[in-house]
Amino acid sequence: xxxxxxxxxxxxxxxxxxxxxxxxxxxxxxxxxxxxxxxxxxxxxxxxxxxxxxxxxxxxxxxxxxxxxxxxxxxxxxxxxxxxxxxxxxxxxxxxxxxxxxxxxxxxxxxxxxxxxxxxxxxxxxxxxxxxxxxxxxxxxxxxxxxxxxxxxxxxxxxxxxxxxxxxxxxxxxxxxxxxxxxxxxxxxxxxxxxxxxxxxxxxxxxxxxxxxxxxxxxxxxxxxxxxxxxxxxxxxxxxxxxxxxxxxxxxxxxxxxxxxxxxxxxxxxxxxxxxxx
Numbered sequence: 524x525x526x527x528x529x530x531x532x533x534x535x536x537x538x539x540x541x542x543x544x545x546x547x548x549x550x551x552x553x554x555x556x557x558x559x560x561x562x563x564x565x566x567x568x569x570x571x572x573x574x575x576x577x578x579x580x581x582x583x584x585x586x587x588x589x590x591x592x593x594x595x596x597x598x599x600x601x602x603x604x605x606x607x608x609x610x611x612x613x614x615x616x617x618x619x620x621x622x623x624x625x626x627x628x629x630x631x632x633x634x635x636x637x638x639x640x641x642x643x644x645x646x647x648x649x650x651x652x653x654x655x656x657x658x659x660x661x662x663x664x665x666x667x668x669x670x671x672x673x674x675x676x677x678x679x680x681x682x683x684x685x686x687x688x689x690x691x692x693x694x695x696x697x698x699x700x701x702x703x704x705x706x707x708x709x710x711x712x713x714x715x716x717x718x719x720x721x722x723x724x725x726x727x728x729x730x731x732x733x734x735x736x737x738x739x740x741x742x743x744x745x746x747x748x749x750x751x752x753x754x755x756x757x758x759x760x761x762x763x764x765x766x767x768x769x770x771x772x773x774x775x776x777x778x779x780x781x782x783x784x785x786x787x788x789x790x791x792x793x794x795x796x797x798x799x800x801x
Contacts, residue, residue, distance in 0.1 A: 563619025
């Protein structure tokens with residue numbers, strides 16, 4: 524595995540300057556590149572570039588932490604742009620958390636949950652841009668940007684059911700006594716007959732968003748039939764595809780999550796309990 528942080532000049536890859544698209548007409552209409560974002564300890568610029576400027580020409584997305592760069596191929600627009608941008612973010616979240624092949628499913632699940640909420644709150648402009656892109660391409664007409672920005676004053680309730688792939692997942696409150704007795708904030712459980720997520724009834728703010736993402740991610744990974752110890756590539760692919768499908772199938776639940784993340788303006792590191800899927 525490559526180290527999480529490179530010293531300047533230590534990468535064997537050929538150097539690149541920051542390259543923007545050759546002409547303005549090559550930019551997708553929903554893009555506002557270069558984007559600048561923070562993922563964990565990494566400060567990065569995201570640029571939309573011609574194939575010749577890609578670090579690896581056969582890829583559609585690539586990044587180099589020593590240069591603080593993420594390159595997106597100029598052909599990416601709409602839903603393909605959303606997918607590959609989100610793929611880069613998820614890869615970077617796991618890199619920042621030290622997740623690699625050999626880590627157990629629980630580690631990848633919590634890495635994404637805490638990392639995605641932190642990303643949303645550390646990068647408000649990029650988060651709004653991404654949700655605008657989702658509303659334009661993944662779920663046309665949805666008011667994701669308005670909810671994420673706080674412009675929408677609509678109130679949202681915890682969803683009662685969601686679709687994860689082809690499975691109906693029901694939500695139930697987790698009582699205070701059960702949460703304290705087992706030192707958990709949430710459960711995901713499934714049988715042949717039902718899939719259930721339980722959320723601690725007194726969760727608030729970013730912690731509630733983290734637990735929601737955590738348990739839904741368990742459901743996504745279960746539907747993708749990931750093993751307890753699977754490769755990082757398979758975890759990233761399942762999480763990215765699964766969450767974009769979740770947005771398409773459950774726009775109301777996604778808007779509830781956006782509103783929940785906004786409950787506090789700053790993300791505070793969580794004193795995380797031992798999450799587990801039953």
